[in-house]
Amino acid sequence: MSTHAPESTKPWTKPRGTELTTKVIARPKRDFEVQAYLPAVAKGLAQTMSTFFRNTKEMVLGQKSDPVLEGFSDGVTTLQYPEEKRPYPERFRGLHRLTIRDDGSPRCVACLCCSTACPAQCIHIEAGEYDEESGRHGYERYPVRFVIDELRCIFCGFCVEACPCDAIRMDTGMHAVPYDSREQFIYERDLLMAMTGRDGSRKTANPRHEPGDPSHPGLDREHAH
Amino acid sequence: MTAQAPQGEATKPPNIIRIDGREIPFEPGDTIIKAAHRAGIDIPHYCWHPGLSVAANCRMCLVELPPPAGRPAMRLDVLRWDPEKQDYVPDSKPKLQPSCQQQCAPGMDVLSESSENVAKARAAVQELLLLNHPVDCPICDQAGECRLQDYWLQHQRSGKRMKQEVVHKPKALSFGPTIVYDAERCIVCTRCVRFSEEVAKDPVLSVRERGNLNEITVSPGRELDHDYTLMTEHVCPVGALTSKDFRFKARVWFLRSARTVCQGCSTGCNAFLDFDPRNNTPYRHRPRENAEVNQYWMCDEGMLSYKRAVEGRITSALVGGAKVSLEDALAEAKSVFAKLESKKARVAVVLSAQHSLEDNFALYTLAKSFIGAESFFVTGKPLGKGDDILMSEDKNPNTAGVLQLAADTPPKPMSELIAKADAFDYVIALGSDVEVEAAELIAALRGKKVLVVASHQGPLAKVANVLLPATVWAECDGTFVNKQGLAQVSERALAPRGDAQPGWKLVAQLGRSLGFATEWKRLSEIRRAMAPEPTRAPSAPDAQEARP
Numbered sequence: 001m002s003t004h005a006p007e008s009t010k011p012w013t014k015p016r017g018t019e020l021t022t023k024v025i026a027r028p029k030r031d032f033e034v035q036a037y038l039p040a041v042a043k044g045l046a047q048t049m050s051t052f053f054r055n056t057k058e059m060v061l062g063q064k065s066d067p068v069l070e071g072f073s074d075g076v077t078t079l080q081y082p083e084e085k086r087p088y089p090e091r092f093r094g095l096h097r098l099t100i101r102d103d104g105s106p107r108c109v110a111c112l113c114c115s116t117a118c119p120a121q122c123i124h125i126e127a128g129e130y131d132e133e134s135g136r137h138g139y140e141r142y143p144v145r146f147v148i149d150e151l152r153c154i155f156c157g158f159c160v161e162a163c164p165c166d167a168i169r170m171d172t173g174m175h176a177v178p179y180d181s182r183e184q185f186i187y188e189r190d191l192l193m194a195m196t197g198r199d200g201s202r203k204t205a206n207p208r209h210e211p212g213d214p215s216h217p218g219l220d221r222e223h224a225h
Numbered sequence: 226m227t228a229q230a231p232q233g234e235a236t237k238p239p240n241i242i243r244i245d246g247r248e249i250p251f252e253p254g255d256t257i258i259k260a261a262h263r264a265g266i267d268i269p270h271y272c273w274h275p276g277l278s279v280a281a282n283c284r285m286c287l288v289e290l291p292p293p294a295g296r297p298a299m300r301l302d303v304l305r306w307d308p309e310k311q312d313y314v315p316d317s318k319p320k321l322q323p324s325c326q327q328q329c330a331p332g333m334d335v336l337s338e339s340s341e342n343v344a345k346a347r348a349a350v351q352e353l354l355l356l357n358h359p360v361d362c363p364i365c366d367q368a369g370e371c372r373l374q375d376y377w378l379q380h381q382r383s384g385k386r387m388k389q390e391v392v393h394k395p396k397a398l399s400f401g402p403t404i405v406y407d408a409e410r411c412i413v414c415t416r417c418v419r420f421s422e423e424v425a426k427d428p429v430l431s432v433r434e435r436g437n438l439n440e441i442t443v444s445p446g447r448e449l450d451h452d453y454t455l456m457t458e459h460v461c462p463v464g465a466l467t468s469k470d471f472r473f474k475a476r477v478w479f480l481r482s483a484r485t486v487c488q489g490c491s492t493g494c495n496a497f498l499d500f501d502p503r504n505n506t507p508y509r510h511r512p513r514e515n516a517e518v519n520q521y522w523m524c525d526e527g528m529l530s531y532k533r534a535v536e537g538r539i540t541s542a543l544v545g546g547a548k549v550s551l552e553d554a555l556a557e558a559k560s561v562f563a564k565l566e567s568k569k570a571r572v573a574v575v576l577s578a579q580h581s582l583e584d585n586f587a588l589y590t591l592a593k594s595f596i597g598a599e600s601f602f603v604t605g606k607p608l609g610k611g612d613d614i615l616m617s618e619d620k621n622p623n624t625a626g627v628l629q630l631a632a633d634t635p636p637k638p639m640s641e642l643i644a645k646a647d648a649f650d651y652v653i654a655l656g657s658d659v660e661v662e663a664a665e666l667i668a669a670l671r672g673k674k675v676l677v678v679a680s681h682q683g684p685l686a687k688v689a690n691v692l693l694p695a696t697v698w699a700e701c702d703g704t705f706v707n708k709q710g711l712a713q714v715s716e717r718a719l720a721p722r723g724d725a726q727p728g729w730k731l732v733a734q735l736g737r738s739l740g741f742a743t744e745w746k747r748l749s750e751i752r753r754a755m756a757p758e759p760t761r762a763p764s765a766p767d768a769q770e771a772r773p
Binding site: 109137 | 364395396479
């Protein structure tokens with residue numbers, strides 16, 4: 001350590017080298033009344049009792065309603081959660097689900113638009129290709145893995161907005177359940193596909209002509225030209 | 226025009242054309258698009274490619290050429306819809322020219338962005354090309370780098386008016402071991418056809434049918450299986466050809482590119498290594514334009530060689546086959562190789578044509594200047610397939626660099642080390658590939674004290690008493706000298722895996738633990754030590770943006 005510091009340098013505790021501004025606060029009075037304790041207790045009790053008598057007087061004279069009796073009347077605001085739940089708005093964003101088609105396959109085509117849009121980067125998808133025999137071969141791909149980390153998710157709904165296939169929805173009406181380990185918040189594809197919307201359906205109300213469906217034109221060089 | 230009139234008689238007018246009023250020089254024989262491309266002006270195009278012949282079939286590069294003063298303009302008679310009369314009325318419009326086919330002439334005026342007729346024509350061409358397109362961008366690997374997407378935004382921005390069902394064609398057709406074809410996405414620009422014929426010299430692709438039924442087809446009885454198949458995917462401006470290797474693996478907008486040099490052979494093709502920084506994984510190689518080396522191309526072997534950045538790696542130091550920390554391995558090296566300079570005649574030093582000039586320089590300097598070793602050898606991968614296009618038989622990226630570096634003590638091949646194995650007790654080697662039989666090498670080096678700095682598993686790594694984990698080319702900056710003698714810099718893309726460190730850093734640490742002053746700790750320090758070796762910076766940074 002240096003033994004000699006130049007006098008011009010001020011200690012670093014003073015910000016910007018300016019003098020510290022101070023304010024002197026007076027200590028509580030320690031007079032006889034405070035030190036003797038009992039007079040102060042009597043003062044406090046007097047305050048309490050005067051309020052008690054005032055309230056009682058107002059109640060007896062009917063100047064104010066009785067909060068105890070009020071509790072027995074209708075219009076209680078306490079809900080017995082979780083047995084009772086408040087109705088949620090129609091567009092409440094709950095846990096995700098993956099919608100399915102009539103044959104049980106996922107509608108998702110693993111385009112990664114949702115994971116691109118996701119600001120929390122909580123969606124991981126690995127894409128796969130349908131078999132050569134499948135009618136969807138060449139038209140679509142499907143998610144081999146589809147993982148959502150519900151702990152990371154901020155429930156913004158961007159994934160739902162981004163999805164071109166109406167394959168991911170947040171209409172389950174469910175909260176994330178308080179699990180006891182982090183792994184349980186990692187929702188895999190099959191769990192997401194098993195979840196239903198609030199109407200109890202695993203499909204979507206917006207069907208469309210899918211390649212491979214009977215309703216799809218399914219034209220090709222041999223059949224159309 | 227009037228400004229040029231006085232000099233027009235006496236001297237030849239300068240080789241300059243004006244695109245939208247901007248003066249651009251051209252070389253005799255240039256087409257408009259070529260001169261514009263060189264000057265950095267982007268005229269939209271699908272079928273034109275600077276490395277291929279001109280097809281002029283996509284009609285996207287149409288430009289307006291006002292006639293010279295006093296000459297009538299070429300016009301086309303058309304029928305124009307008149308909303309007031311509710312009928313078509315006769316009209317005319319200027320005849321536009323494809324700029325990929327039109328030769329430049331001195332003083333020529335070209336209207337590209339500034340012409341309303343051109344803008345209309347481009348929007349119409351774009352609508353026509355998208356007429357039967359499936360618009361399946363969400364599942365298309367090209368999405369994000371697709372011309373149809375880019376030009377739709379730049380030149381069309383309207384929906385298509387056709388209400389009929391689109392023409393359906395074969396989808397996900399396997400063309401060969403590497404390529405999948407989707408005819409619905411194809412705009413039949415014939416880039417792939419021309420590439421196979423002109424560059425790969427294997428005319429295996431052609432076009433069948435006409436009009437909106439046409440599609441690319443492989444010759445009967447053949448597959449698309451020459452050595453440059455992945456280039457057909459690379460030149461495809463849309464998602465019609467996709468690579469089986471890259472298919473569905475990643476979306477391109479998640480990838481970042483590093484300017485690297487291909488490690489597949491001694492040609493040293495300039496490449497982009499595309500990787501995802503989030504999971505530190507390489508996904509593909511793309512050729513990087515370099516007129517002196519690979520023009521616009523790369524071979525399949527090189528395109529797929531990006532996998533070597535992760536496959537067969539050594540990620541931790543080994544002593545006698547057991548994983549140890551780097552410090553322990555260096556301590557072991559110190560005890561085994563102590564007082565090496567007193568036994569310098571018994572030391573064999575093996576340089577590697579697989580490793581960068583920096584790595585080899587570090588080992589060569591340590592061995593020659595500090596230890597005083599006299600016996601140098603060079604090793605690398607054995608000879609492979611070569612051709613007249615790009616592939617070299619020498620499958621090592623830095624053979625010329627090593628020979629150049631160790632010119633004072635010409636390194637001998639590994640076979641001589643095996644023949645004279647009894648003369649040596651100590652072997653310090655770089656790299657793990659050898660061009661000789663692995664069993665011979667293992668037998669010859671049995672009982673010797675071997676230290677190897679290597680990035681991949683291999684015969685040399687197997688016989689090493691002390692093995693230090695080096696990074697691959699993708700994980701550190703390095704210089705590689707190709708067979709033409711060009712020293713090219715390859716940039717770092719990925720973070721090193723495991724305990725791997727650049728080879729020169731390991732050699733420097735080894736030197737320091739043996740008590741030598743190998744004080745290179747940063748890349749700039751070893752580069753300065755290597756000077757006056759001139760190193761070429763990677764080609765212009767905007768090369769990544771400009772697409773052929």
